[in-house]
Amino acid sequence: MTERPYHHGHLRDALLAEAERTLREQGAEQLSLRDLARQAGVSHAAPRRHFADRQALLDALAGAGFARLADEVAAAVTAAGPDFRARLRATGVAYVRFATTDPALMELMFAAKIAGGDEELAAGAGRLFITVGELISEGQRTGQLPAGDPERLRLLFMATARGIAGIVTPGQPGAGQADGLIDDVVALFTAGGR
Amino acid sequence: MTERPYHHGHLRDALLAEAERTLREQGAEQLSLRDLARQAGVSHAAPRRHFADRQALLDALAGAGFARLADEVAAAVTAAGPDFRARLRATGVAYVRFATTDPALMELMFAAKIAGGDEELAAGAGRLFITVGELISEGQRTGQLPAGDPERLRLLFMATARGIAGIVTPGQPGAGQADGLIDDVVALFTAGGR
């Protein structure tokens, strides 16, 4: 009989993976440490060795989410080629795409208090900020975005993208139009340049 | 001895009021039906006569929130006088102000599924949409906003305002700059007009 080993071996990763699945399929409310433990085949208290409390698990999920979004944005920008407007659009579309696939995760990420929160969370968020920040600075250098504090423009763009991404959740009016809105935003931002 | 009457009289309102307070001070996670019952001095099951489940209470809070935000936006637009840019700015500032005072409520409102959800919720949200929609249409008529589908422009503006409002939560980077970002948005939107 295949005895289950006393030590799981990859419990933390297994919990996170399963949690991401549950989060996607049933939302953050339905995430239960005990349930995750059951699905991983361990005792109800085992998760506590890896996550001090429920919030710590959510923070870890948010951190991983930021890291993944940063990757996807970076990849999208690269794939978009040299044209700046296309690159900016790709960033927005990546946001929307991410939010479409994982609305609950998106919510979790931006609901988490990034400053003062988890270490890994801040790292993931930081990477995303830098990635977008570099794109914005590039646009300002080449005169395709309005001049001014680049940090502030980045903040504005990211807030806008997040706002648009927020409407893709089922049950929100205008859910299907997100990509079109991104086009409008790019037009608006780049119109202010030159 | 001041006997408590068997019937509370205004339980629903009392629960909502206390819930709004708790929501503001401790966030949605901390909202417990039993706790509200205790604070209202009724039995732990009494709230169920007014809210079928926890989610129903949250929906009611969100609905009231939308109604209040709609009022505040309408009032701000009126108070802003005749200049369109000032009116548009007032709308954004009202959003930010609301989110600053009640971040958890704001989150609740836009996390709630507006379509298909509660009746009262849809009503409150609808009023807000109409209020902002009229302002957008006005701007397009007077040529101060770019032409095009007014519904789409409204969606874009509301999404942007919501995105900016989302960063005022403590723990979010750039929390203090929300009002400035609203100025930028107004400039961006109205620059596309003429």
Next chain:
DNA sequence: CTACTATGATGTCAACGACAACATTACTGG
């Protein structure tokens, strides 16, 4: 006065997060 209905109370259940105490395995220095 008597239903009827709205509203609140009591009692109970299963699930959960958190914690403490204990068990087993892995690792590390001697």
Next chain:
DNA sequence: CCAGTAATGTTGTCGTTGACATCATAGTAG
């Protein structure tokens, strides 16, 4: 190689919660 210690998992328990069923009270309409 081995002893001791750290890492990881288990068992048991507690208080809280949302949900539900059942009963109590009060206001209302016939």
